[in-house]
Ligand SMILES: CSC[C@H]1O[C@H](OP(=O)(O)O)[C@H](O)[C@@H]1O
């Protein structure tokens with residue numbers, strides 16, 4: 001049996017987790033460098049929780065400067081099996097208004113200057129990403145949203161841009177015409193790295209704006225995002241508390257095998273593996289590398 005531990009990564013406007021009981025700060029060291037902040041660990045009900053603010057306290061880190069590998073690695077070291085990522089997002093659909101939550105199930109990665117894998121020279125791996133979100137975790141979030149009376153939709157595509165600038169009008173209408181639902185700057189490579197670390201992942205995309213395509217709404221700016229994100233922080237906390245309170249004690253096997261993603265994924269022959277890289281992979285890939 002694998003004990004379930006719920007990880008939460010808070011995005012813009014979500015820098016702490018009210019309701020986290022027996023909270024203590026844990027500075028978890030990672031061979032991948034500095035995570036965004038110390039982990040805040042505790043419990044909600046009987047569920048162990050590890051919380052990390054993605055941009056660090058005081059929002060120190062831009063999306064390109066976040067050490068996504070260290071963040072996921074420390075979550076893994078804290079025993080996290082299921083990870084909920086909260087992100088402020090722009091919307092490409094009229095009906096997805098500010099304050100609305102989109103439980104996305106797909107991502108399009110348009111980032112280009114981030115470390116996006118734990119693997120590489122000396123230990124090459126290719127994990128499946130066809131279904132990046134854990135359906136059981138997502139269903140738990142959806143049921144909790146229904147119970148809390150939070151307006152949301154199940155499913156959708158999040159396009160993740162490099163930023164830090166918001167999109168041009170031409171980019172925005174292109175994404176809209178491509179059928180994407182929401183836009184953010186941080187879901188990638190977070191979702192890819194969670195998959196490599198065999199952590200089941202789901203995003204709560206909290207709509208804060210209409211990006212810059214909408215003829216009847218102002219173009220996005222930081223003030224608008226922060227205002228909506230702050231108004232919605234309590235809603236996010238209620239939603240997460242509701243998920244946590246009915247979370248199973250034992251990790252549920254993931255139907256899309258996010259918790260077994262490394263089975264058969266490593267290409268490099270044991271004789272060709274780099275011992276230095278293997279040392280760094282102790283948490284992320286210890287299960288398959290027998291470390
Ligand atoms: C403050 S506007 C842009 C900023 O907000 C989103 O952050 P997060 O995904 O961490 O909630 C977006 O991705 C940008 O980083």
Ligand SMILES: Nc1ncnc2[nH]cnc12
Nearest residue numbers: 088089090184185211220
């Ligand atoms: N319009 C937008 N584009 C990218 N990231 C965002 N985060 C919140 N709103 C956003």
